[in-house]
Amino acid sequence: MMATEKRYTRPRPCLRPALMTKRWEDNFEALLTWLDPDREQAGAKYEDIRHSLIHIFSWQGCVDAEELADETITRVTKKVPELVPGYTGDPALYFYGVAKKMRLEIMRRAPPDAPPSLENIKDPNRDPNEANDPNESENVYDCLDECLGKLATADHELVLLYHQQEQPKIESRKALARQIGINANNLRVKVHRIRAGLHKCIENCVRQKTANEMD
Amino acid sequence: MKELRQEQVVIRQYLLGELDEESRQQVEQRVMTERDYKEEVLMSEEELLEDFAAGALGEYERELFLKHYLSAPLQKRKLKIAQALNKYSEDHPPLPAAKQPESNWRRLINVLQSRKWFLRMAWAVVVLVVIGGTWVVFQTWRGRNQQTELQAELERLNGPGSKVLEGSGSVLHLSLVPLSLREATGAPPLTVTAQTQIVQLRLAGPPGHFQSYRATLKDSHSDVVLSYDNLMVRNPDNAALLVLQLPARILNNDDYVLTLSGLKPDGTFEETGDYSFRVIVK
Numbered sequence: 001m002m003a004t005e006k007r008y009t010r011p012r013p014c015l016r017p018a019l020m021t022k023r024w025e026d027n028f029e030a031l032l033t034w035l036d037p038d039r040e041q042a043g044a045k046y047e048d049i050r051h052s053l054i055h056i057f058s059w060q061g062c063v064d065a066e067e068l069a070d071e072t073i074t075r076v077t078k079k080v081p082e083l084v085p086g087y088t089g090d091p092a093l094y095f096y097g098v099a100k101k102m103r104l105e106i107m108r109r110a111p112p113d114a115p116p117s118l119e120n121i122k123d124p125n126r127d128p129n130e131a132n133d134p135n136e137s138e139n140v141y142d143c144l145d146e147c148l149g150k151l152a153t154a155d156h157e158l159v160l161l162y163h164q165q166e167q168p169k170i171e172s173r174k175a176l177a178r179q180i181g182i183n184a185n186n187l188r189v190k191v192h193r194i195r196a197g198l199h200k201c202i203e204n205c206v207r208q209k210t211a212n213e214m215d
Numbered sequence: 216m217k218e219l220r221q222e223q224v225v226i227r228q229y230l231l232g233e234l235d236e237e238s239r240q241q242v243e244q245r246v247m248t249e250r251d252y253k254e255e256v257l258m259s260e261e262e263l264l265e266d267f268a269a270g271a272l273g274e275y276e277r278e279l280f281l282k283h284y285l286s287a288p289l290q291k292r293k294l295k296i297a298q299a300l301n302k303y304s305e306d307h308p309p310l311p312a313a314k315q316p317e318s319n320w321r322r323l324i325n326v327l328q329s330r331k332w333f334l335r336m337a338w339a340v341v342v343l344v345v346i347g348g349t350w351v352v353f354q355t356w357r358g359r360n361q362q363t364e365l366q367a368e369l370e371r372l373n374g375p376g377s378k379v380l381e382g383s384g385s386v387l388h389l390s391l392v393p394l395s396l397r398e399a400t401g402a403p404p405l406t407v408t409a410q411t412q413i414v415q416l417r418l419a420g421p422p423g424h425f426q427s428y429r430a431t432l433k434d435s436h437s438d439v440v441l442s443y444d445n446l447m448v449r450n451p452d453n454a455a456l457l458v459l460q461l462p463a464r465i466l467n468n469d470d471y472v473l474t475l476s477g478l479k480p481d482g483t484f485e486e487t488g489d490y491s492f493r494v495i496v497k
Contacts, residue, residue: 052253056243058289059230065289092247100240140299148303163304169265185219192258195300202296 030080035091049073049092053099060103068106072099135213136206143205147198155194162191224370226259228377231276232283238376264297273368275412275462278385365465369443372413372460379449379458385412387463390419391473393488404493411463416473418457418490425477429484430459435470444478466494 035049036042053069062068075098076083087094148156158180165172177187228234229242245252266272267280284290371377380386389405405414428446433439441461449458457475472491476484 048250049247052247054289055257056246058287059284061283061286063288065287090248093244096244096247137295137299140295141302144296144299144303159300160304160307163265163300164308188258189254192254192261195261196257199293199296202299203292 027077027080031077034084049095072102139206139209143202146205147201159191159194223259226256228371230260230263230284231279233378234376235378264294268297268301368462380413380415384410386415387411388415388417389492390417391490394491404495406495406497407463407466408497414461414463416459427478429476431474433472440465468496469494
């Protein structure tokens with residue numbers, strides 16, 4: 001069980017502690033088995049679903065995307081005993097169905113405001129002093145430096161070179177791919193995966209710095 | 216490759232909030248169930264962030280980016296990282312490329328410094344030809360690039376899943392009837408201001424009931440301004456219409472003719488009508 005807790009990002013207990021009973025734990029185990037009989041695969045699928053839900057809620061404009069994703073998972077987990085025996089198809093779609101219903105509930109409770117007019121929106125590119133928190137921007141920059149330093153040298157150089165291509169970047173990057181000896185789309189995917197790792201590193205680093213500053 | 220490009224157009228429309236509900240759900244379901252597709256969405260998102268951070272988004276996309284995409288904290292954090300990466304790559308330029316072998320440069324310099332006038336003259340002619348040729352190639356490339364961008368924008372505004380935009384300060388509507396039906400009162404005017412971003416041409420009662428249409432817009436010199444295939448009948452306000460949405464920036468003070476052609480089952484097009492209008496830019 002401890003290994004499970006370390007590996008998977010459990011929904012945060014927004015529930016009362018009393019509800020985190022053995023039954024919930026059993027349901028969670030059943031949920032993982034439903035995703036895949038192999039534990040490793042089940043864990044990867046679980047994290048993938050959670051990650052997708054967070055992004056979808058965020059792309060829909062939800063402020064608390066992580067909480068909504070966890071609430072979705074909690075609702076599905078509660079239903080697992082009655083759901084799994086008769087269910088056919090990709091479990092991920094069930095999660096999506098529950099997320100859709102949740103979003104409708106939220107919109108019914110608090111209909112979204114009309115989008116603000118452009119004059120009232122700060123453009124982070126054009127109003128750097130007003131739009132950005134300079135401290136946070138500095139932290140992000142420092143963390144980027146730190147995290148780039150943790151990459152393998154080849155990956156570090158590749159990411160920078162990829163960003164340093166002249167406009168139009170599409171053509172320059174095709175040339176870079178030819179230079180390296182790989183297909184342009186493979187280069188795109190390679191850099192994306194390096195950047196995904198960088199993002200995680202930077203988010204953790206910024207969180208740490210912010211926590212240290214508040215102490 | 217064309218399919219990938221079409222997919223990327225739809226993904227960008229999704230991220231900027233341009234898709235209708237059904238298309239939006241299709242994208243999200245694929246994100247949930249297809250790893251490769253989800254990765255494509257995330258890559259397209261990174262490219263959108265890069266374009267915004269580099270100031271490379273057009274005004275229309277920039278507006279959607281600020282109003283819709285940047286409304287959530289997760290996206291704002293991603294933008295900060297994209298901006299930091301931008302700045303970092305400017306602060307850490309790549310190492311200079313290795314110099315050419317000296318002997319090649321030495322040979323060229325020797326030619327320039329030669330006392331033989333005809334060698335220097337020949338060199339000057341070569342330089343002029345190279346400069347002229349480069350300029351022609353650059354102009355051609357720039358024109359092609361602009362065309363590619365225009366086609367991508369037209370696809371985004373008119374392709375499957377796109378919305379029929381409502382009239383507003385930045386979106387102008389103009390209803391047109393075929394030249395053959397119109398009385399001789401002159402082409403209807405369309406006044407475009409600095410605020411106008413999109414022009415929406417509405418053509419009632421599409422002739423011939425074809426599955427799709429090609430729209431070709433020509434100016435008063437009969438130069439083709441745009442050509443878009445795959446225009447389909449829409450039903451805004453429950454009326455069957457052909458709607459062509461185009462960026463206002465491509466229009467000048469001029470008279471335009473829009474020619475519609477219907478796609479026949481054998482793959483050829485049949486002209487169905489001409490529609491003219493006048494643009495006044497203020």
